[in-house]
Amino acid sequence: MSKKIVLRDDEMPTSWYNVVPDIPNGLQPPLDPETNEPMGPEKLSVIFPMGLLEQEMSAERFIKIPDEVLEVYKIWRPSPLVRASNLEKALGTKAKIFFKNEGVSPVGSHKPNSAVAQAYYNKREGVKRLATETGAGQWGSALSMATNRFGLECKVYMVRVSYDQKPYRKSIMQAFGAGIVASPSSDTNTGRAILESHPDTPGSLGIAISEAIEDAATRDDTNYALGSVLNHVILHQSIIGLEAKKQMEIAGEYPDVIIGCCGGGSNFAGLMNPYLPDHLEGRKIRFVGVEPASCPTMTAGKLAYDFGDVAKTTPLIYMYTLGHDFIPPGIHAGGLRYHGMAPTVSALVGEKIIEPVRVHQMECFEAGILFAKTEGIIPAPETCHAIRGAVIEATKDLNDPKTILFNFSGHGLIDMGSYDKYFSGELHNYDYPEEQIAEVLYH
């Protein structure tokens, strides 16, 4: 049997799949916090290009991928689908475990799937510069690569704890010509205010988002780019699942359960969404979203309207949230430190279609090292959460010959500092303080 299934360039899907029209009870619209009325594209067009806003609001199930985007995708896409046969053996399970390897991208994660599309649409509409936030640095490096490719400038607000922990990520962004500051920074009003009140803050995605939005809103030549959560990001990531579906068919398999780690939700949604129509038509398939116990948005948060950022500059978004001013502890899976969850993912959790699961970082590193030792590839700390989820599924009943498909969202070669800390015993688990239940929700 093949260890992995690859597709040729010309077998890559040429349309993205938009999950929005297939969400059984639809999505709640974003609200304008000043009026509590649904927010139209006019206000958002200050920071987003129309090409992306159209996608954000689209009711079409399939949206054509521009040739210019396909051309850049082809640097690394289609990505391989791999059978983790040695992991199966090590676990002693009869389950078949497959993973979609998004770590083969030039920056080592799934993030360029959306970064390339966002850079393209901004370029097409004459934008000169993008501002963004980054947690672990994966989104920042992806957008730096993409903006450079389309000749745009890029400014990245990088969450301080990751800025300090992951110096190589900074260098990657610099190599692609981006400007980077630690967030909170002294470059924005939001950043300065937070630095004054909390000079030692590790930062958070919520703060970094506020800074990047402020940057974009106050400069004519600049738009904002978000690496997860929004519908158009989830749309772009659907390329993962569309490819995986083709590859699983070639392998002669159909997944019983699909697993991904969840920060903002985009890599998990990217893999699972193209399978949602089958589920709705009655095919038995489960979707498991794995989140960190330190930032358990889906399992401890509330499904409600909340801001996407600390400074309350975003529209109100209907999503699972721990409160927009919740600052998660500095766990090493920086990409999973977000208080909210994509509205599309949140809706499917609300409808019990997605099963959220909560895991601790130590068990995730352990699973990641088992994966490295059996499959030869070192996973990113975020990806370790998905692997832990797959291990849990594969070992519930070792005799159950189920088929598991998980998203290997990125490799860990640039995160070895986290592994160092794990090996030297410096890391420990964090639990979300249940008593601290999101008081600060908007409603």
Next chain:
Amino acid sequence: MSKKIVLRDDEMPTSWYNVVPDIPNGLQPPLDPETNEPMGPEKLSVIFPMGLLEQEMSAERFIKIPDEVLEVYKIWRPSPLVRASNLEKALGTKAKIFFKNEGVSPVGSHKPNSAVAQAYYNKREGVKRLATETGAGQWGSALSMATNRFGLECKVYMVRVSYDQKPYRKSIMQAFGAGIVASPSSDTNTGRAILESHPDTPGSLGIAISEAIEDAATRDDTNYALGSVLNHVILHQSIIGLEAKKQMEIAGEYPDVIIGCCGGGSNFAGLMNPYLPDHLEGRKIRFVGVEPASCPTMTAGKLAYDFGDVAKTTPLIYMYTLGHDFIPPGIHAGGLRYHGMAPTVSALVGEKIIEPVRVHQMECFEAGILFAKTEGIIPAPETCHAIRGAVIEATKDLNDPKTILFNFSGHGLIDMGSYDKYFSGELHNYDYPEEQIAEVLYH
């Protein structure tokens, strides 16, 4: 047109190509320094398994790849062949530039091609532990991955300058369970002697090799593994060129010139060797080996018998050499800091079939950054030398529609510290001191 050509698992070549029988005037045998007579396998079997010694001495043109090795190769192989169309545009050349992307391996370089085979043959013959040296850390991480895969222990002597410059490489080896020390180390007689006379030495591959051989020769359970130079390593790397040949055929192209960077010679030889028979049959094809000006083995060295290591523990090898006790400056392409060159590559340089070219590190980083900005992938500092070679070829005559194929031997995501130093202006060029002509050659 396709951006890249991929092959399925079942299209991967199942035999390696052995260049030795095709070298026009053959190879000079390794000599026993005690007797000056050709060295047979008996003495070498103290540190190498017979399976590899048979390959080292083989006169067969094709040698079957064991299924167990193919199975591990399939984690990342066949690797993609990519058209660097954006680099072509940026250069304004009519040349077509293709690269074979060996950076997709789990440790980011071509090195696992031989590491996996070496671990397999040692395991098959009951060896429990391997000792090795590593320069930039690419070979060490590859062997750590491979030994872990086959259940062997691994001890890595890492050249001090790289040990200090590349902490993430260490962590990768640790994640795969290997033990690592900076070389020269206090773990061997050779290391202790050098530390006493040169406490501040940056180390060199020659020293690290001596230490690893001493380790292997003084422990019954331990063999030695070398990441380049030897015939069996060159054999294993032929998988690169065998795949590339198939892929170039699918692309409907034939290379006019093949380019690679040269440290010990294995990645360049791996790509070019399968094309050698065509050349010998009269097909017009050039082979360009690119080496650093700071360690110009092929362009300033002598073709002569010399030791492979500082402590004179290896057999005498007939090769281009700068002298076995030459310690190159600490340039950032650590993998190219070796005083010798593979005997097979040396023979082809001697016969004017390979054209050696000498370049400086600053122009290489510049070429590497141009590549990253156009093709989206950050190359390892070693690989920057091959890219620089390709740029020189593509821009000699911008109107010459030649087809260039180079080996993208590894990505640079774990070498960002070197880029940091380049960007901050801390790096400069080194030239080999011509007056220091290898006095220390054996003959």
